[in-house]
Each structure stands twice: as structure tokens, then as C-alpha cells.
Amino acid sequence: MTAGAGRFGEWLPSAAVFVLVIGAWEGLSRLLNVQSFLLPRPTLIAGQLIELWPTTLARGIAFTASEAIGGLLAGLVTGTLAGLATARWQTARETLLPVGIAASTVPIIAFAPITINWFGPESALPRVIIVAAMVFFPVMVNTIRGLTQVDPAALELMASYAASETATLRKVRIPNALPYWFTALRIATTLSVIGAVVGEFFGGPLYSLGIYITNQTSISDYPKAWAAIVLACALGIAFYVLAVAAERLVLPWNAARETVR
């Protein structure tokens, strides 16, 4: 069996379920004559998507995506660095980890109005900060776990080579942490889109997806709101797929090992 056939077989069931759900949605909506302000039919949403794409949605998704990407990158960098520092220095572990845990319990979204107050609703910065704060914690925790949950025998092996801390970090701890880090990346990609869209509910440019969704629902134009929601979903899925692709690219051995075991 070729790898291509295997991958196709892997995706087929979920693709079938997806098509079935959309089909049932469309069919039942027509059959039961569901009003479009309650739940618009998929074809209606698709029509809105095509119609609104050139005028508003393309600009909206670009803006929301830039917020999500900006926040994602900021959160990944700070979370990874905090994780490295925490795993490397005992004092950092004792001071940073409680702060990190405390910070993770704060409902970050509640800070959206405050960050908007700081930078103004037109700026992307309030959402970048929100997304970065949401992404930071899972990235830090997974980085620490990957760096510290190392086979003790591997550390003894490095000790037997009189390897320096830096060499141990580079040859054992970081490679060991990479699968954990990529798991965090997957979580972070979906969080980033949620953070950006929900952050926009509290204020943002008129064309941003979050504001567009709230405005259309307030004037009861639900098919338009749904079109923007579908687009936000697509953005999240695209990010996730990119994260998985990046993982396969960087850690080919990990994917191969999983298929063997």
C-alpha cells in the first residue's frame, strides 16, 4: 500500500461525515421549511459567501487572520522562551510557573474592552495581545513538559559523556520537547482564531469578521452572519492543517514512528 492511498483512506470517513451532515442540513431545512433567520440553508450561506467576498469578507478575513497570526507568533515566542527558561533554571521554575498558572485562570477575553481602551478599536493590537495571552500558557506548559519529561537513562548517558548542560539541551531535551511543542501549536492555532474573532466582538474595524457577525445579527441578516462564521471556521481549519503539515515536515520520524507503533 502506498502512503498516498493510506492518507486518502484516512481522510475518507471524515470527509463522508462532513458531506452527509451538510446534505442532511440542506435537505431537512427544505423539508421542514426552516426559516432562514433561525438556521439558513448551506446553499444560502454559500451564495452570501460568494456575493460578499469581493466587497467585505476578503478584507475582513485578511484583517482577522493578521490579528490571529500576530498573536500566535507573539504567544509562541514568549511561551517557548518562558518554557525554556523555566525548564533550565530552578529559580525560574519557582517564580514563573505559579505566575503562568495564575495567568491561565484569568478569563483573557474579559480584558478585551481594556486593551481596546488602550489602543483604540481600529488597531489590531488589542486582539494580538488577547491571542498572545491565550496561546502563551499551553505553549509554555507543553514546552516545559517536553524539556523535563526526558528518559532518566538518556540523562545518565549524557552524564557518562560528561556532556555540558547546553549539549544535553540541544541533543536530548529539545528534540524530546518538539512533539510536545507541536501539540501545543495545534491547540494554539484554533485558539488564535477564536481569540481574534471573540476579541473583535468588543470593538474593531467594521469589516473585521467579529464586528461583521455582531452587526449582521443585530439587524437580523443571519445568512450574512453565517457566511462570516463559516469563513472564521475555515480560517481555524486552515491554520490547524498548516500546523499538522509543519509538524510532518519538521518531525518526519515522529509521524513514521506513530504508524509503526
Next chain:
Amino acid sequence: MTDLQPRSASPAAASRAVVEAAGVTKIFGSGDAAVAALETIDLSIREGEFVSLIGPSGCGKSTLLRLIGDLTAPSAGDVRVNGKPARQARLDRDYGMVFQAPVLMDWRSVARNIELPLEIMGFSREERTRRSAELLRLVELEGFEARHPWQLSGGMQQRVAIARALAFDPKLLLMDEPFGALDEMTRERMNLELMKIWGRTGTTIVFVTHSIPEAVFLSTRVAVMSARPGRITKIVDVDLAQPRTVDTREDRRYFELVTEVRETLRRHEPQGAIEEVEADRIRAEGLG
């Protein structure tokens, strides 16, 4: 005290000591919870020897090996390797280590696993490639250099671990039950291969095992240990002909030596068992 020098006039007797342990004691924990893993161990291992440490679990055989490798420090006494304190010998990279688990890095190919110590020790790329190719030949794994550890059988993985330990040409090889997780057939084949490697490299080997036939087959001397506290009760000289081959296992002397090691182990067993029962009784009566 046990006679620690080889009784027979082996050529090893003339060479210098690679490992010298004097009055080595290792206590784990403190106060009432303190357990003496090893008590006043004296052991001298000469260049080119193959010494096995054998005993029941809890006799401290692995601890003794780890003390030689400076992976743990003695509570009392002195361990010297190549005439230096064990710590200095470790810093000088005087020994290679093989654990019970192969401890291979999944993200590295077989060749790159063997090259790991060479990378850390700053060998050039050409030198690393040359050595890993040479070692793959030594452990008979040519053609597997690009594979990853999880694609190999347990025996092959352990051969990679041995190649890695030998990569930087250490004068001493410390092996902690390296074949303990393998099935009997694979273990016997690995024993033969280890004998070939030992014959070709001349490395001094300290080998921890709980298999009596394995210890007798491989060793020039077998240090028989007892538990609670861990002590060397007897050193059995293995005067079987070199090189050891499949025929060695048919030798009458081989069976005699296996019996001798087994009986030495058994002689010290009842006492340990009684001590254990006694300890349980004391604990049960709340006297401990």
C-alpha cells in the same frame, strides 16, 4: 575479606588496575529509613579483564557499576578508574556505558545514534562518519545506518547501543544488564557477539547480570554478591579457554563453574531470607 587478586597466573595479573574500589559504602536515605545498598566493597579490575557482578536483586550490583561510572557518589570509600578519581575519569570520558534499555534517540538514525558521543566530544564530521561505519561493521549492522531505532528488533537496538558506547574508543566498558530484556536465544547470540567484540577491541568490561550461565560464559572473573547489605561474598575465577565459543557451553568445566556460582549465591540466600523475615516480624510488632 575476600581474596580479590586472580588466583591463577593470568596475563591480566601483570597489567595495571583499571578499576579500584576500596571500602566503598553506599547508603540510600538517612536516619531510620537509611538502607545500606553496598557495604565496604573492595574490588580491583585489571586491564583487559571481563568481570561480571552477579547477585539477587537489591544486592547493589547496578549501584556498584554506577559508582564506577560516577553516576552516583559513594557514601564512604574511594573509587578510582585508570588511577584517577571516578569523577575525573568520567570527565575525561574514560568509559562507555550500556544500559538495560538501549536508550536510543528516536529522532536519530542508527548511524547518528552511534555518532552522538562523537558529536558531543567534538569529533569532525569525516571522523564521525568513518567511525560509525566501522562500528556498524563491528556489530554487524551494515546496511541499517539510515534506519531509525523503532524499526529494529530489541537485539539490534542493543547492538547499536554497544556500538555507540565503543564509538569513542573507551578503555573501559560498563554494561548494566544489557541483555536482560532479550529472549534467551537472542541473549546467547549477543553473548557470542560480545565475546568477539571484546576479543577484537581488548576493552576492559564490567558487566552486571542476574544470569549465572551468562556471567560464567562471558567473564574472566565473576564477583558474586549478596544483599542487605550489598557485599561481594566471593570472586570466582573463570579458567575457561579463550576465545569462548558455542563449544564453551558444552565444556564440563563450564558446568562446574555454573554450579559453583549458583551454590555461592544459594549459601548466602537463606541468611538473607531469615533477615527479611526477622525484619518483617520486628516491623509487625512495632519494634522497628
